[in-house]
Amino acid sequence: MDMIFGSAATIVEQLQKPTLAFLIGGMVLAAMGSRLTVPEPVYKFLVLVLLLKVGLGAGISVREADVVALAVPALAAAGLGIAIVLLCSRTLARWPGVNRMDGMATAGLFGAVSASTLAAGMVMLDAEGIAYEGFIGALYPFMDIAALVTAILMAKMSAARAVAAHSVGGGTATVAMGGGAGDGIVREILADTLKSPAISALLLGLGIGLLGRPEQVYEGFYEPLFRGFLSILMLIMGMEAWARLGEMRKVAHAYVLYGIAAPFLHGLMGFGAGLVAHHLTGFSAGGVVLLAVMAASSSDISGPPTLRGALPEANPSAYVGTSTGIGTPVAILSIPVWIALAGAVIGF
Numbered sequence: 021m022d023m024i025f026g027s028a029a030t031i032v033e034q035l036q037k038p039t040l041a042f043l044i045g046g047m048v049l050a051a052m053g054s055r056l057t058v059p060e061p062v063y064k065f066l067v068l069v070l071l072l073k074v075g076l077g078a079g080i081s082v083r084e085a086d087v088v089a090l091a092v093p094a095l096a097a098a099g100l101g102i103a104i105v106l107l108c109s110r111t112l113a114r115w116p117g118v119n120r121m122d123g124m125a126t127a128g129l130f131g132a133v134s135a136s137t138l139a140a141g142m143v144m145l146d147a148e149g150i151a152y153e154g155f156i157g158a159l160y161p162f163m164d165i166a167a168l169v170t171a172i173l174m175a176k177m178s179a180a181r182a183v184a185a186h187s188v189g190g191g192t193a194t195v196a197m198g199g200g201a202g203d204g205i206v207r208e209i210l211a212d213t214l215k216s217p218a219i220s221a222l223l224l225g226l227g228i229g230l231l232g233r234p235e236q237v238y239e240g241f242y243e244p245l246f247r248g249f250l251s252i253l254m255l256i257m258g259m260e261a262w263a264r265l266g267e268m269r270k271v272a273h274a275y276v277l278y279g280i281a282a283p284f285l286h287g288l289m290g291f292g293a294g295l296v297a298h299h300l301t302g303f304s305a306g307g308v309v310l311l312a313v314m315a316a317s318s319s320d321i322s323g324p325p326t327l328r329g330a331l332p333e334a335n336p337s338a339y340v341g342t343s344t345g346i347g348t349p350v351a352i353l354s355i356p357v358w359i360a361l362a363g364a365v366i367g368f
Contacts, residue, residue, distance in 0.1 A: 042251045043344060046258020058256050064217070066249045067325040071221035073242035074322045078161030079229020080238065085155035092301045093311065096293040097159040100315050101167030104131035104286050108278075109174055115274040120182075124175035125327045125334035126275070129343040130282050131167025132319030133160050137351045141313035144355050145306050150368050152306030161226055163314055164322055168222075172330045217329050222322065253325060260336045275338060279346025283316040283354050290315025291358060298366060305366040312358040316351040318343035 049056055082090070105127045113123025138160070145152055228234050293315070294308030324340055362368070 042254035043258040043340070046255040046260075047262040048258075049255075050259040050262035054259075056259070058252065063253070063256055064329075066253050067329060068217070068221050069242065069245060069249055070253065070325060071322060072225040073238070073246050074164075075161070075222045075225020075227075076229040076234055076238050076242060077225075078158065078164075079226045079231075080235065081155065081158035081229075082161070082226075083230050085158045089153065089301065090155050090158060092297045093153075093155075093159055093294075093303055093307065094162045096297050096311065097163040097314065098166040100286075100290055100293055100311075101131045101163040101165075102170050103289060104315065105167050105170045105174065107285075108282070112274060112278045118274050119335065119338070120178050121175055121331060121334045122338035124171050124178065125331050125339040126278070126342050127174075128168050128171030128319075128327055129323045129339050130286065130318040130347060131171060132164045132323045133314045134317035134320045134348055134351065135160070137317035137320075137348060137355075138310065138314055140352050141310050141355050141358075144359065145309060148359065148368075150306045150309070150359070152304055152310055156307060156310050159311070159314065164319065165222060165226070168319075168323060168326050168330075172327070175331055175334070222326065250321065262337075275342040276346060279342045280350055283318075283347055283351040284357070287312045287316030287351070287354055287358060291361060295365070305362045305368055308366065309355075309358045309362045312361075313351070313355055316354050316358070318347040318351065320344055320348060 105124075108127030108130060109124060112118060112126060113120055115123070138157075142152070142156075229238075291308060291312040294303060294311035297303035297311070298305070298308055320343065323343070324336070327334060327339060328336065
């Protein structure tokens with residue numbers, strides 16, 4: 021019972037934090053017909069700073085972690101991010117009436133990680149006195165980047181196939197996409213994805229954090245500005261989400277069902293991967309719980325700006341609304357499930 025009340029209190033606390041509060045505030049302003057706008061160059065600067073910060077922090081964490089102990093959980097995290105995107109591409113993204121681009125953007129967010137949900141999981145484990153590895157935060161970029169790049173790549177490939185089919189015709193387009201031509205298109209889209217501003221900034225930060233010594237500029241510039249910039253970004257996303265809400269209403273039931281079911285299904289996948297790491301490397305029960313929490317969560321920081329930059333045609337009402345509005349509260353509520361499951365299967 022205490023755990024249930026603790027989960028409810030955590031959800032209320034998340035609603036009061038900038039990530040959700042400013043998102044909701046932006047939706048309220050748009051609903052009231054406010055003319056508030058943020059210039060596009062300002063938005064692009066905010067995204068650049070935020071993604072560099074996420075990348076730098078991840079690179080520093082990976083550099084400071086025990087490489088041997090980190091290897092198996094990191095591979096599991098990356099594999100989970102890709103697997104979740106592939107699963108969503110076969111379910112939600114193919115749901116009748118669901119726009120393929122919106123479905124893949126949603127897949128990217130659910131494959132990536134919510135920092136707030138991960139933090140909530142750590143708080144609950146700390147409260148229960150359950151130990152976990154110090155490098156857990158370093159798993160974040162492996163799942164995040166793997167999921168986002170996979171989702172963007174698949175969305176662009178799907179769009180390229182649709183254009184080819186529309187221009188050439190069904191049978192001929194299939195031939196055009198097969199064999200060597202198809203491989204060339206995949207390479208071109210992959211190169212374009214990696215060169216996109218959002219992914220480039222994320223990978224640049226990761227590389228500098230891993231190979232350089234950026235702690236001073238990270239702590240003196242990026243860290244202090246991070247939450248303030250994120251609040252403005254969420255305000256923009258909220259206004260955009262409300263403006264495009266009408267496009268989602270026809271298939272809202274699909275996103276609601278997915279937002280409720282996905283955290284539990286993805287969490288089970290994460291728990292299974294954590295068990296494998298536990299048997300191979302002695303990965304702790306607390307670590308298994310947090311890997312399940314990461315898989316159950318959906319991105320609320322790096323994901324939305326990355327997808328907005330890489331897939332501007334996707335509807336934020338669909339992917340942000342499903343992830344932040346439904347997926348995050350459900351993922352937080354699921355944390356006690358993973359704690360109880362780990363206690364029963366592994367023991368603390």
